[in-house]
Amino acid sequence: MRKPTSISIAQDAKDDTGMFVQFADGRTFREPIIILEGEKVERIRQGYTCIWCFEDVDAPFPKQCPVCTFPMADMQTRLFARFYMGIDVPLTSLEEKLAMLDEEEAREAYDARA
Secondary structure, X not given: OOOOOOEEEEOOOOOOOOOEEEOOOOOEEXXXXXXXXXXXXXXXXXXXXXXXXXXXXXXXXXXXXXXXXXXXHHHHHXXXXXXXXXXXXXXXXXXXXXXXXHXXXXXXXXXXXX
16 A cells, blocks of 8 residues: 655755746746655665655666656656755654744743733
8 A cells, every 4th residue: 555755845944055946937936845754765865766756666766757757767866966965953843843832932921921
């Protein structure tokens, strides 16, 4: 049975990667920074997961992804080398982040009463 990939998009990237995409009409957007679990990164590096749509494949580096038709055999290694930024800082779990937000809100409410 197929297992969906868990990904996160970094909303507040601290460093400017300089990666932008510009559409034909002139609009420019920053490329998202996608955060994956270490095991998924390794599967992408080894060619067992499509770097474009994150679909798992049976054999490494097929000619193209069976789902999105990305040319894995020709392009995956180059894209990985170009865009992989490594592990920068330990990630906070969703539960830890929510607890930190609750604590911050409680502190702000306390300060507003004082």
